[in-house]
Amino acid sequence: DIQMTQSPSSLFASVGDRVTITCRASQNINNYLNWYQQRPGKAPKVLIYAASNLQSGVPSRFSGSGSGTDFTLTISSLQPEDFATYYCQQIYNTLSSFGGGTKVEIK
């Protein structure tokens, strides 16, 4: 099974900050990597698919990069509605798996 490791597990940031979250796969997953945002009490929603493709309707301040085993989600200028938990997901095969999550909190 493919293990996904996210870091950090939590971070404190201010509105306007640039935020970077990393995700590492235990084996090469090419670009089969998605990013999700989950607000408290809500279902996750996809932000980025195939490592760097912005989901329709998602603000352009969100971006993704990486390939192989190392990936990054960047929020260029944090907005109040971005305080949430973010998850990476590998979908290299039909046995998917998620990273442990990164909670972005207000400083």
Place this chain on the structure above:
Amino acid sequence: EVQLVESGGGLVQPGGSLRLSCAASGFTFSNYNMNWARQAPGKGLEWVSYISNTGGTINYADSVKGRFTISRDNAKNSLYLQMNTLRNEDTAVYYCVREDYSNGWSKFDPWGQGTLVTVSS
């Protein structure tokens, strides 16, 4: 509007069984692979099970293999998860999720609102 609505959650004793259902609408259900994912209280997301659009390919996470069974009825636009021999650690919100495609790339979209399963004596 694409919609997934789960039902069937509730309180069950350890060792008991429960069957979750997911009603799909707003898209051609038989064209899409589907998944179940779950989230224990205060914890992260865990993928649980996958079923292809025809039901011909099925996979499970090791944590539920041999206890849970995924199925679908394309005529009824419905997805199911039969959960047997439930354990305390199966307590979670269970999400029904469509596997969508953009330019050949897969993503989980959308997610249902979730149904809570509580395993406790």
